[in-house]
Amino acid sequence: EAQVTQNPRYLITVTGKKLTVTCSQNMNHEYMSWYRQDPGLGLRQIYYSMNVEVTDKGDVPEGYKVSRKEKRNFPLILESPSPNQTSLYFCASSYDQDLGTDTQYFGPGTRLTVL
Amino acid sequence: AQTVTQSQPEMSVQEAETVTLSCTYDTSESNYYLFWYKQPPSRQMILVIRQEAYKQQNATENRFSVNFQKAAKSFSLKISDSQLGDTAMYFCAFMKARRGAQKLVFGQGTRLTINP
Numbered sequence: 001e002a003q004v005t006q007n008p009r010y011l012i013t014v015t016g017k018k019l020t021v022t023c024s025q026n027m028n029h030e031y032m033s034w035y036r037q038d039p040g041l042g043l044r045q046i047y048y049s050m051n052v053e054v055t056d057k058g059d060v061p062e063g064y065k066v067s068r069k070e071k072r073n074f075p076l077i078l079e080s081p082s083p084n085q086t087s088l089y090f091c092a093s094s095y096d097q098d099l100g101t102d103t104q105y106f107g108p109g110t111r112l113t114v115l
Numbered sequence: 116a117q118t119v120t121q122s123q124p125e126m127s128v129q130e131a132e133t134v135t136l137s138c139t140y141d142t143s144e145s146n147y148y149l150f151w152y153k154q155p156p157s158r159q160m161i162l163v164i165r166q167e168a169y170k171q172q173n174a175t176e177n178r179f180s181v182n183f184q185k186a187a188k189s190f191s192l193k194i195s196d197s198q199l200g201d202t203a204m205y206f207c208a209f210m211k212a213r214r215g216a217q218k219l220v221f222g223q224g225t226r227l228t229i230n231p
Contacts, residue, residue, distance in 0.1 A: 033218070042119075043208075048218065088158065094217055106159070106160035109160075
């Protein structure tokens with residue numbers, strides 16, 4: 001089954017304790033990205049990657065890191081989480097548009113609470 | 116920068132009625148895509164419908180259709196014969212039609228409730 005998976009689905013942590021949210025897709029997609037969803041703000045892009053070893057900042061990158069060592073995986077790293085990073089996080093993936101499809105597939109979301 | 120605005124934070128209709136969700140956007144791009152996503156209580160983001168800006172014909176997917184007004188930069192979603200399962204948060208989103216520019220810019224969302 002074609003899908004984007006995220007782990008964990010729920011996480012409660014404390015300020016300053018490093019954490020990683022994993023994202024994996026099995027569709028051989030080139031493009032992957034992370035979004036955060038906050039009430040009244042919709043979803044905003046944090047980071048994206050156009051291919052292996054190619055990453056760039058989105059609209060709200062402060063406090064986050066990413067890596068793309070393999071095509072299928074795109075982990076989101078919070079080196080020192082703070083309460084303002086409490087949010088719902090989504091990973092998404094898609095083909096490059098040159099291949100004819102641009103629909104983004106979303107993971108199930110990760111609810112993060114930083115105390 | 117592109118912006119997407121959904122002016123209706125919440126809407127509520129009776130089952131089987133027709134409801135229209137509004138969305139306006141701002142861009143200087145000539146070619147782009149517009150989307151409506153549905154987010155039910157499960158939080159999963161589900162693509163409802165998409166529209167290519169170069170196409171004049173409005174997209175339709177079963178009970179879902181859009182009214183795309185390019186000059187007015189308006190992209191509303193009409194749900195016909197609404198069902199209880201349509202209860203969800205709905206997001207309008209914009210994406211440039213350029214290689215490597217696959218960022219979705221989302222509106223604030225409209226919470227739609229279908230009442231029995």
